[in-house]
Amino acid sequence: MLREQYREFTGWTIYQIYPRSFKDSNGDGIGDLQGVISKLDYIKELGANAVWLCPCFKSPNDDNGYDVADYCDIMDEFGTMSDMDELIEGLHSRGMKLILDLVPNHTSTDHKWFQESRKGKDNPYSDYYYWFDEIPNDWVSNFGGSAWQYDPVRGQYYLHSFAVSQADLNWDNPAVVKEMQSIVDFWADKGCDGFRIDVIDGISKNFRNGKNDLGPHLHDYIRALFGREKVAHLFTVGEGHTNDIEDIVLHCASERNELSTLFIFDHMECGRADKFTPKDDSLKSLRDYLVYWQTETDKNDLLHSLFIENHDQPQMISRIGNDQELRYESATDIAAMVCLLKGVPFIYQGQEIGMPAAHYDSIDDFDDVECLGYYRKYKKTLSEEECLEKINFGSRDNARHPMAWDGSRNSGFTDENVSPWLLPHSRAAEINVENDLASEKSVYRFYQNMLHLRNSNQALQYGDVAVLSKPEDDFFIYTRSLGDSKWVVICNFETEQNIELPFECEVPVLANLNRQAASGSYAPYECAAAKVK
Numbered sequence: 001m002l003r004e005q006y007r008e009f010t011g012w013t014i015y016q017i018y019p020r021s022f023k024d025s026n027g028d029g030i031g032d033l034q035g036v037i038s039k040l041d042y043i044k045e046l047g048a049n050a051v052w053l054c055p056c057f058k059s060p061n062d063d064n065g066y067d068v069a070d071y072c073d074i075m076d077e078f079g080t081m082s083d084m085d086e087l088i089e090g091l092h093s094r095g096m097k098l099i100l101d102l103v104p105n106h107t108s109t110d111h112k113w114f115q116e117s118r119k120g121k122d123n124p125y126s127d128y129y130y131w132f133d134e135i136p137n138d139w140v141s142n143f144g145g146s147a148w149q150y151d152p153v154r155g156q157y158y159l160h161s162f163a164v165s166q167a168d169l170n171w172d173n174p175a176v177v178k179e180m181q182s183i184v185d186f187w188a189d190k191g192c193d194g195f196r197i198d199v200i201d202g203i204s205k206n207f208r209n210g211k212n213d214l215g216p217h218l219h220d221y222i223r224a225l226f227g228r229e230k231v232a233h234l235f236t237v238g239e240g241h242t243n244d245i246e247d248i249v250l251h252c253a254s255e256r257n258e259l260s261t262l263f264i265f266d267h268m269e270c271g272r273a274d275k276f277t278p279k280d281d282s283l284k285s286l287r288d289y290l291v292y293w294q295t296e297t298d299k300n301d302l303l304h305s306l307f308i309e310n311h312d313q314p315q316m317i318s319r320i321g322n323d324q325e326l327r328y329e330s331a332t333d334i335a336a337m338v339c340l341l342k343g344v345p346f347i348y349q350g351q352e353i354g355m356p357a358a359h360y361d362s363i364d365d366f367d368d369v370e371c372l373g374y375y376r377k378y379k380k381t382l383s384e385e386e387c388l389e390k391i392n393f394g395s396r397d398n399a400r401h402p403m404a405w406d407g408s409r410n411s412g413f414t415d416e417n418v419s420p421w422l423l424p425h426s427r428a429a430e431i432n433v434e435n436d437l438a439s440e441k442s443v444y445r446f447y448q449n450m451l452h453l454r455n456s457n458q459a460l461q462y463g464d465v466a467v468l469s470k471p472e473d474d475f476f477i478y479t480r481s482l483g484d485s486k487w488v489v490i491c492n493f494e495t496e497q498n499i500e501l502p503f504e505c506e507v508p509v510l511a512n513l514n515r516q517a518a519s520g521s522y523a524p525y526e527c528a529a530a531k532v533k
């Protein structure tokens with residue numbers, strides 16, 4: 001990545017949309033591209049200047065679009081290619097960027113490539129997937145059960161790292177690499193500004209027993225995709241699964257010509273022992289992860305991705321914050337802990353109004369293929385009540401319930417008389433955009449002020465980070481400095497604290513409660529940002 005690009009991307013804030021759940025424009029209960037288009041001003045006013053759209057390509061939707069049946073066509077429920085053109089135009093005319101979600105590790109078994117491939121060993125698509133006469137290793141699917149499926153048509157086993165209908169592509173076949181290159185080019189030609197790349201570190205396999213560690217050709221394949229001159233200017237963020245800084249450097253160092261940045265998931269374990277089991281963490285644990293990764297990425301001159309939510313994660317405020325009486329305070333406090341650090345902030349739909357996790361009483365109310373697989377597994381040893389507790393805690397549906405725009409029956413996501421594809425959020429009547437904006441304690445307005453501050457001060461985008469709080473402190477203080485401009489961000493944790501800063505500051509311009517001075521007593525979850533004199 002070029003230096004100037006690094007600089008440009010550091011000024012971005014990306015708003016992530018799960019199109020299925022964002023806004024339905026035609027009353028069929030499913031969010032769509034016209035729905036997204038109708039909310040572009042809402043996103044722009046928040047202060048984001050890019051949108052990452054989860055997969056919107058043709059798909060039978062076993063994994064809501066992460067099972068692609070045609071990468072160069074739009075999912076029927078989401079609209080048409082002309083809607084996509086209109087969306088790109090709508091973004092660009094507002095000075096905003098579009099990031100698409102590329103899924104190169106697997107296709108839907110409905111994809112033409114798979115349908116041809118399964119026909120036998122002597123067709124042009126025969127080697128597009130991994131076929132074996134015998135199951136070659138002990139791999140299990142990320143969604144539970146064996147990762148190998150027998151296909152009676154071909155009379156062989158194929159690999160599916162995720163659902164049975166998501167067959168892993170064989171990247172060792174140069175024809176597959178070519179296909180993916182032309183898909184990237186197709187979207188770049190259409191004006192797409194970048195990609196979020198699904199499970200990027202899975203595309204090269206080692207086929208050893210145990211975990212599929214990074215395969216031997218991973219870096220060659222990534223470079224084949226994005227290291228080419230035609231597309232080297234695009235923003236690329238990979239979904240990685242490594243917490244090893246050396247691996248991350250290999251993916252993201254500018255001279256490597258691979259990715260602009262990688263999602264590092266270490267801190268996303270905050271508040272949970274595993275996906276479905278809570279753990280007694282706190283804001284302190286989150287701070288320690290943030291500090292560690294900020295330091296490591298800085299030391300290695302990497303562009304860092306700043307995020308605490310996405311479509312796969314139950315909301316952070318419900319894990320380590322207070323999603324009841326101090327919901328506003330903890331949502332805004334966590335926002336300041338993360339979004340004023342150095343890197344590219346990502347905001348997931350609903351995060352900007354402090355949407356917490358949801359709760360449902362019946363397994364029938366869930367859709368997420370992953371949680372349903374785990375439910376079946378837990379049912380073997382746990383009571384129904386215990387199972388539901390786990391599923392409610394960890395289900396990806398927490399983040400996938402229709403966006404709550406108002407307090408009406410279907411939360412303003414779709415018409416009141418239709419059934420949305422997934423139930424409205426269980427707290428949508430109380431927590432929604434309309435209520436938030438009408439409240440004195442508006443999470444949206446806090447985000448708006450925070451992003452405005454960030455966007456209008458180079459020190460908060462490009463400035464160096466220094467951490468002033470000590471590991472034993474029950475708060476987080478960091479500064480951002482560039483030239484003679486210096487800012488301080490103070491985020492208190494769960495208990496009241498007296499905080500004396502070692503320098504004089506102006507009156508805080510950003511605060512979640514009323515504050516006249518940066519030093520002094522801080523209420524639980526109180527935060528502020530101020531210019532250092």
Ligand code: GLC
Nearest residue numbers: 063066103162198199239312
């Ligand atoms: C990624 C996506 C997730 C999807 C999986 C399989 O982890 O974020 O939603 O189910 O890949 O494509």
Ligand code: CA
Nearest residue numbers: 024026030032
């Ligand atoms: Ca629709």
